[in-house]
Amino acid sequence: MSSFFSPLLFLLAGSTEDQLRKQIEFLKAENEMLRKRIPKNRIFLDNDERERLLKLGGAIGRGVLEVITIVSPRTYQRWQREVRNGKKPIKKMGRKGTPESVREIVVRLAKETGWGYGRIVGELKKLRIQCVGRTTVRKILKEEGIHPGPQRGPGTWDDFIKIHAETLWQCDFFSKLVMTSTGLRQAYVLAFLHVNSRLVICSPATLKADDKWVTEQAESMLEQARGMELPVRYLIRDRDFKYSKRFDLVFADNGASVEPTAPRAPNQNAFVERWIGSIRAECLNRFIVFGLGHFDHLVSSYCDYYHACRPHQRKENKPLLGVWPEVDDPPEEGEEIVCRQWLGGVLKHYEREAA
Secondary structure (H helix, E strand, O other): OHHHHHHHHHHHHOOOHHHHHHHHHHHHHHHHHHHHOOOOOOOOOOHHHHHHHHHHHHHHHHHHHHHOOOOOHHHHHHHHHHHHOOOOOOOOOOOOOOOHHHHHHHHHHHHHHOOOHHHHHHHHHHOOOOOOOHHHHHHHHHHOOOOOOOOOOOOOHHHHHHHHHHHEEEEEEEEEEEEEOOEEEEEEEEEEEEOOOOOEEEOOOEOOOOHHHHHHHHHHHHHHHHHOOOOOOEEEEOOOOOOOHHHHHHHHHOOOEEEEOOOOOHHHHHHHHHHHHHHHHHOHHHOOEEHHHHHHHHHHHHHHHHHHOOOEHHHOOEOOOOOOOOOOOOOOOOOOEEEEEEHHHOEEEEEEOOO
């Protein structure tokens, strides 16, 4: 640092008053250019830096107000008044930090009750702690590795899904316009999905999903589930009017509990909803369907492909059925990769050609 200031001091010492004025103007212009390249509009000085400026400015006198640019002249004058009055120019920027004792109370409430940050703020106000708000409590919980939302731990919907996945099923209707002898008609299929294995059972298509039909599909689903050795203890469905009392009674008679979703809560039936989105995007949306038999063929072909060939991210990118080794064994030179197709090439599956 001394090697930088020495030439400058020698230059100032040998300069005339006119030269000094020009040098000061040059340094001010240079300082303005540097300030424009600083992203912050304001520069915050610590106490030592302020004291240093006051000491150097005292030697210059009132002329310092024409030179200073790092703070406004009014701010510099306020610092001078505070020094004359025996008060140090201390100004701590930013908000006061949250006391450690309050942080401990916030973490304790979250761990003992499972409350969210909004509920915790209300409890703190009851304890006459007014210095923290929702944002502060949320930040404290995140810093402690605690989710700021409510209902942590046992009792959440996610926990219910994990605990009962082996015996939990979800069902929902999907439909497609089909060409019939009387024109375009809406045809319905009822899909049942086993949450743990992701295996799907689909009903035959129908133009009239009445009480008799849905009851028959409930009985057929239970029979097929027994054949697949998949237990049925809970069935989640939405509040569609097509589900009749007899539909629920079939499951109740077989020891299964039917759980309707809450109003406007599609995420409670998310697994089967996602499967319906897949069959529509990957298959049904690409066809004009001629009759119920054609519709059944499309659904059946997709289910076979979905179970035996389609990789699933939640199943380590493996198909649901079959044995798929995890060894890294790239094909040798000349070994052919064969494409197997369903439904005219709409569905594709690749495999190595057997030697």
